[in-house]
Amino acid sequence: MEKRKINITVDGIKYQIKEGKTILESCKDLGISIPSLCYLKDISSNASCGVCVVEVKGAKTLVRSCVTNASEGMEIKTHSPSVNLARITNLQLLLANHPTDCLVCERNGNCELQDIASVLGVNETPYDKTKPLLPLDESSLSLIRDPNKCILCGRCVAVCAEMQTVYAIDFTGRGLKSKITTYKDKGLGNVACTNCGQCALVCPTGAIVERNESSHLLKDIYDENKVVIVQTAPAIRVGIGEAMGMEDGALVTGQMVAALRRLGFDKVFDTQFTADLTIMEEGHELIKRLTTNGKLPMVTSCSPGWIKFIEHFYPKSLAHLSTCKSPQQMFGAVAKTYYAEKMGIDPRRLVVVSIMPCTAKKFECKRPEMNSAYLWWKEKMNLADKEAFFDVDYVLTTRELAKMFKMTGVDFKNLPEEDFDHPLGISTGAGAIFAATGGVMEAAVRTAYEVVAGKPLPDLNLRTVRGFDGIKEAELDINGTKLKVAVAHTLKNARVLLDQIEEGKSPYAFIEVMTCPGGCLGGGGQPIPTTWEIRQKRADSIYREDALKPVRKSHENPAIMELYTDFLKEPLGHISHELLHTEYIERGIY
Template sequence: VKDETSLSLVRDPEKCILCGRCVAVCSQMQGVKAIDFSGRGLKSKISTFLDSGLGLVACSNCGQCALVCPTGAITERSSVSEVWAALQDPGKIVLVQTAPAVRVGIGEAMGMPYGSLVTGQMVAGLRRLGFSKVFDTNFAADLTIIEEGNELLHRIRTGGELPMITSCSPGWIKFIEDFYPGLLRHLSTCKSPQQMFGAVAKTYYAEKTGVDPRSIVVVSIMPCTAKKYEAKRPEMDGAFHYWKEKLKLKDEEHFFDVDFSLTTRELARMFSESGVNFSSLPEERFDSPLGESTGAAVIFGATGGVMEAALRTAYEVYTGKTLHDVNFTSVRGFQGIKEADVNLNGTVIKVAVAHTLKNAGILLEQIKNGTSPYVFIEVMTCPGGCLGGGGQPIPTNAETREKRAESIYYDDDHKAIRKSHENPEITAIYADFLEKPLGEKSHHLLHTHYMKREY
């Protein structure tokens, strides 16, 4: 019987050959142990605690198991048919947003060399699939940095909970909710870029273009299986509450900020199904006003990227001085835990970066026993960060992750603007709509809360 209890992953035991790769990656790399061998002899199988289904146990939805499964016994839960249906519905305006790690991954799935940077062709391909507007999650990554950088400085100045930990990786959020609920106060309240994008697309963009938010469908293309779960978290409906009073919406008209999240692999499938000849596509640009982004947003796709992007902005906001060398190379690279001292005009703060949940657990134990020296910590669920996500093309291994990271930093180096707060579209959204970072509208649309998970 197929296990379809999870919002992110589907397990088909009939395809399982008991190789144990999924068990190894779940316990040894992530330290989650959501799946394991059970039974003996001919009754051996891989299962969850009490055979209760992946959606009913402490699974982080990271999808690393799907990356290593050789037979397709664990795959992402596909939303391709629902997205095709939305694209063919004349009453819907279908917006698509693409994560930074997708542009260095999708080319591989279309037969190009590992780590090919194919932003322009990806945009062209998405237009040919029929999306009304092709936007960039990187716009929302810049927005996340403004909110998160200001939140960090607010906590430092007012004696708030430190260290503050990043909150853009949904597998990591599920992990801390499952295993360390007592430390949830350390998480930044910022939503992830995917969710911030959905919230502003159905409020700011809807108002700007005079479109009924009920007719907007937001599709995200992510390197990640946990994003599917994140999009369906009950609290991710800020835009519905924004419009509820204004449009007198009934509860049965409820909508989420992000309707569907597809993995990089699912997008490749859509290109194949529609006969798009990807390698011969021209390079096209993202649409405005949710398509402009900076180098700081691009590096969100690599481990250490959110930290580096936040420091570029926090430095200038905190000191009032211009940061000339924007490369914080000490937080780059593939070591499991990296740490750095950052000098904010005489104030030295200690920061740390971890990727994989097992490494995150090490830092959480330090916080728990009061020995953590850090002010700010970045956590990414997957090895290498989003570029090694559970929804990326197979193979995703040390070699492919390295190549994708090179392309991400190349993209950052060649951006005209490399600091989030210098993005003109970000300046515009604050001037026209949000008013100020951490303000009233930001609080309702861009920030969230977390909860202990019960099973």
């Protein structure tokens, strides 16, 4: 239905606009930018900061433009002496308790508090600090919370509750004691937090950031005795450009590879390679489950936030998870066994680094069971317990990598494009689309169809599972057998499909779940800001990457075929079982 037109006056000028939007959004449409701080489109309605206030004729107080709808006849002043005073005063109140160590903050240069202070011309506060220093929450392997930098905007609480239905953090205390914290102050690492990092992605300041590991990594890069290899997730190539000053969603695969070489990595590989490997294993696992009366629906296991979510909240359904490790972990295991052996590198000298759009991957690589390569070599090399190593040593987010690029001074935009190294850098279009919600499903279908039907898939593009609808469905016809599949992104939507499973009402054979909105390209480790518009641009680039690839089906990846011939022998074989599959645990919610 066409929205009703209304007449409003803004700063003395009359406009006709469509009804139904807030004053702030309506003004934005008119090209008037009202300064705001805690407001974040689609996320926040806390309206706590008091910066976006405007004067509305007839109102007793100033009006919060972020939560008040424009209505017929409204006369709005977006700036006036009292509005300006209010904005500056409220900002100064926040600054009174905010640390001033901007130079050493993760978010220096990309901080909404800094930005608004600059916009309002505020460079000091007349008010004293009233809040005592609170301890940092460093309990999580993925995220670090600094409550002192928190301005209580509530965005993190909103995404955690509304987008992810995880409720790991919330407000407690009144007045001076108000803070955002976890259940009983236990810390993010000790509660049912999925490490998805969406909180870090929306935080306007540096109050929630990823655990930065770049300084440790640099030591290893500069260590002559170490062979440091890197894998990059599909979503990095459509995100990192933004952090390097390029347009949103820029596809920068070649520049990224070149920059990684210049940073000092000995080999630059691609997680898309093991995404293809995941498809081989997971595709065959699905076929096996379908043909041997196995547990259905089978649900994907690439997204570590999702894994921790189901371990916490739906432990009864763990058997529905594919036993396949995520592409990141398959990469680590293959690199430190197959690749190390092939290249004659002592696996203890080999350092595997992941660049991920994800904070949960930092936790995933430290799961105690993610040491398959060590177990593989333990007897063969007579390794001691204290020599134990993980399959993946470091996980860096897109943001951390961007900082390292900037530090080394590479002229990212103008770098010559370079190719990934062989063999772990060879991938197909199927591997690329892992970055987008629906991508794993589409990639799996491309392979499973051809393996089962024994003939080429008529159309490689499974458009019904693309796009940002919360839950997408498709029905496949493989030689007369009909299969229903579903795709969900965000844990709120995953919950819907899980509830169906637990009620015994799930009509699906195969389900893809991605923790983050839009899939990995909207992950918690991606550049800030990440909005729906930006996610769409990243998705467009990823599907372009897929379309440009000469090979678009995982099972046709020559390097994958070689890996099976030379090493793994067959999907779901005993080596695969040792290196590429895993199991899950029940975690409880407290």
